[in-house]
Amino acid sequence: MTITAIRGFNDILPGESALWRHIEDEAVKVFSACGFSEIRVPVADRTELFLRSIGETTDIVEKEMYTFTDRHGDSLTLRPEGTAPVVRAYVEHKLYTSPVTKLFYAGPMFRYERPQKGRYRQFYQIGAEVLGDESPRADAETIGMLVELFRRLDVSGITLHINSLGCAECRPGYKSRLKIFLQGVKERLCENCQRRMDANPLRALDCKSPKCIEATENAPRITEHLCQPCNVHFERVKHGLAGLNIAPNINPRMVRGLDYYSKTTFEITAEESLGSQNAIAAGGRYDGLVSDLGGPATPCFGFAIGMERLAIVIKDKGFQERPLAAFIALGAAAEKKGIELLKLWRGAGLRITEDFSEAPLKKRMKRVDQIGASFAVILGEDEIKEGVVSLKDLKTAEQEKVKWENVVQRVFKVK
Numbered sequence: 001m002t003i004t005a006i007r008g009f010n011d012i013l014p015g016e017s018a019l020w021r022h023i024e025d026e027a028v029k030v031f032s033a034c035g036f037s038e039i040r041v042p043v044a045d046r047t048e049l050f051l052r053s054i055g056e057t058t059d060i061v062e063k064e065m066y067t068f069t070d071r072h073g074d075s076l077t078l079r080p081e082g083t084a085p086v087v088r089a090y091v092e093h094k095l096y097t098s099p100v101t102k103l104f105y106a107g108p109m110f111r112y113e114r115p116q117k118g119r120y121r122q123f124y125q126i127g128a129e130v131l132g133d134e135s136p137r138a139d140a141e142t143i144g145m146l147v148e149l150f151r152r153l154d155v156s157g158i159t160l161h162i163n164s165l166g167c168a169e170c171r172p173g174y175k176s177r178l179k180i181f182l183q184g185v186k187e188r189l190c191e192n193c194q195r196r197m198d199a200n201p202l203r204a205l206d207c208k209s210p211k212c213i214e215a216t217e218n219a220p221r222i223t224e225h226l227c228q229p230c231n232v233h234f235e236r237v238k239h240g241l242a243g244l245n246i247a248p249n250i251n252p253r254m255v256r257g258l259d260y261y262s263k264t265t266f267e268i269t270a271e272e273s274l275g276s277q278n279a280i281a282a283g284g285r286y287d288g289l290v291s292d293l294g295g296p297a298t299p300c301f302g303f304a305i306g307m308e309r310l311a312i313v314i315k316d317k318g319f320q321e322r323p324l325a326a327f328i329a330l331g332a333a334a335e336k337k338g339i340e341l342l343k344l345w346r347g348a349g350l351r352i353t354e355d356f357s358e359a360p361l362k363k364r365m366k367r368v369d370q371i372g373a374s375f376a377v378i379l380g381e382d383e384i385k386e387g388v389v390s391l392k393d394l395k396t397a398e399q400e401k402v403k404w405e406n407v408v409q410r411v412f413k414v415k
Contacts, residue, residue, distance in 0.1 A: 008112075008121030010308075018321040019311050020124075023153060024106055027126050027305075030149045034141070036102040036128055041085040043108065047075040053084035053260055053289055055200065064111040078110035082127045083260070083286065083302055084293075090131055091295035100132040106307075124307035127283075131290065134299035136233050139264045139285060140240025142301055146268065146281055147246055155313055157271035158280070160241075161251040163223065164234040165202075167262050168288070170227035175201055177220050188215035202255040221252040230263055237264050260286040264301065270313045280313065281305040323375065325352040325411055326368035330361065330380035337384055341404055348408040352377065369394050375411055 005011055012020060028038070047067050054060050066078040079085050082105050095101050106126045113121065128145070130138050143160065150158055166174060178201045186194055190209040197204065204216055226234065241248055248266070256265045265284030283303025290298035327342060329335040338354065345352055353371070355364050361378075368376050378390040389407060392399040402410050 006121075010120045010122065015321060016311065016315070019315055019319050020307060022319070023307065023310060023314070024126065026152050027104070027106070027149055030145060030152065031104045031128055034102070034145050036104045039086060039089060039103045039105050040107070041079075041082070041089050041105065044076045044078050045085050045088065047077040049084050049088055049293070050077050050080060052292060053087070054081070055260070060111060064113050066110045066112060080109055080111045082107070082109065082125055082304055083129060083289070086127075086129050086302075087131070087289050087293055087295075087300070090298075091290060091293050096132065096290070096296055096298055098132070100130065102128070102130050104128040119306075120308060125304040126307060127302060127304035129300060129302035131300045132298055133301070134287070136236035136264075137240050139237045139301050140244060140246075142303065143241065143266060144244040144246060146303055146305070147244075150268070150280075153310075153314055154317060155270060155280075155310070156317075159269050159271070160246060160248040160266060161254055161269065162237070162241075162248045162264065162266040163251050163254040164226055164230055164263050165255060165261055165265055165284070166222060166226050166230045170225060170230055171222075171262070174220070174222050174225040177225065178202065178204075181219050182216075185215040188212075205253045206255045216253075219253075222255075223250070223252045233263055256282065256284060260289040260292070262287050266303070270309075278309075279306070280309045322351050323411055324371075324373045325350060325375040325377050325407075326371065326373035327352055327354045327377045327379070328361070328364050328368065329354070330378065333381060333384060334379040338379055341379070341389075341407075344404070345408055350408045350411060365392075365394075377407060 047065075050065060051061060060080050065080050068076060070076055086103055086105060090096065090101065090103075104127065106124070108122050108124050110122055113119070128142065130142055147158075147160070165171060179198065182189065182193075182197050182201055182204055186197065188211055189197070189204060190207060190212050193204040193207050193209070193212050204212055205219060207213070207216075223234070238248065251267075254265060254267055255261075256267075261284045263285040265282075267279050267282040269278045270280050271278070281303055283301070285299070285301045287297075287299045289300060290296065325345075327338055329338045342352060342354065353373070355368050357364055357367060359367070365376055374394055376392040376394060378392065380390075383389050383401075386401070388401045388403050390399055391402045391407065391410060
């Protein structure tokens with residue numbers, strides 16, 4: 001019996017993993033340039049952390065968390081998102097002694113939900129958090145950093161959607177108005193929205209059920225019920241984005257799926273490849289979460305990128321992994337010289353493997369083609385005397401003599 005992967009847990013195979021590494025490398029460059037440092041948090045944490053941070057009436061907590069009891073009787077949960085563990089580490093290790101802390105992370109998250117294109121039960125995120133900065137400019141700059149990453153990754157056709165969820169002063173009044181409205185359309189809402197209408201009415205605005213979308217079309221807009229400080233904050237965020245030449249779409253229905261958000265929330269969608277589930281990054285401000293988890297009052301802003309969806313967008317634009325070359329030594333002298341040359345070429349960044357078989361050259365050429373090499377680098381006695389290799393392009397069948405010091409440049413050259 002063949003053992004297959006668990007449904008919703010996806011293998012990232014060679015080729016695709018190179019694309020993931022490309023995304024991660026570019027993210028590290030962009031984030032580090034903006035003063036962020038990497039943090040690595042455990043893949044599992046205490047269940048209480050997610051109950052307190054995400055919210056007990058969210059879909060994640062109610063239906064999607066992988067929770068289990070360990071041998072000591074402690075309830076543990078595989079992390080469904082990255083912000084709560086980062087904030088837990090921030091509080092536990094007293095990183096708040098610094099006035100502003102900028103952190104980024106990458107790794108797997110887990111949610112038991114229906115697998116679909118770009119969404120799995122084990123999925124990967126790259127995220128960034130700014131802890132300790134209350135300025136609207138921090139919101140705008142962090143969103144701008146994310147847009148810059150997508151520019152470097154050549155992701156086109158993206159749209160930034162932003163909203164403000166208000167704060168503890170103005171959101172309760174809006175929620176009361178929203179509850180009154182929802183009572184009037186209760187029979188038109190889905191079962192989930194009816195059930196949590198009193199505890200978490202904002203979730204009705206984020207529901208993907210067509211009948212809920214239609215029923216809440218004329219719901220009161222939170223942007224029309226912001227207190228003065230929240231309204232000023234939102235206007236300054238929009239002004240900061242304008243200064244970065246970023247034109248957002250104001251979306252008052254966007255409330256996000258986590259309870260800890262306040263003030264600025266945002267989502268970036270891509271037009272290509274993803275269909276209706278087209279969000280590739282999302283986040284916002286969460287000024288109360290640090291204090292909710294036992295730390296001092298700390299303003300925060302952050303986001304997470306969905307790796308699977310972003311990879312689909314970039315792959316469909318024709319991402320190509322660095323070409324692989326295969327070295328074929330013909331004879332003992334070539335094998336000895338090859339040790340020196342391989343070290344030289346690999347040190348210069350060439351991806352090159354060596355065929356160790358002793359089959360005739362024709363069969364060896366077939367072998368290196370089968371492993372996916374783009375070039376065969378052949379070294380025999382004649383090539384050693386001339387200080388060259390015979391370089392064969394396995395896609396075009398063209399073959400030429402190339403000096404040892406020029407092999408890397410020739411392989412990297414775009415045909």
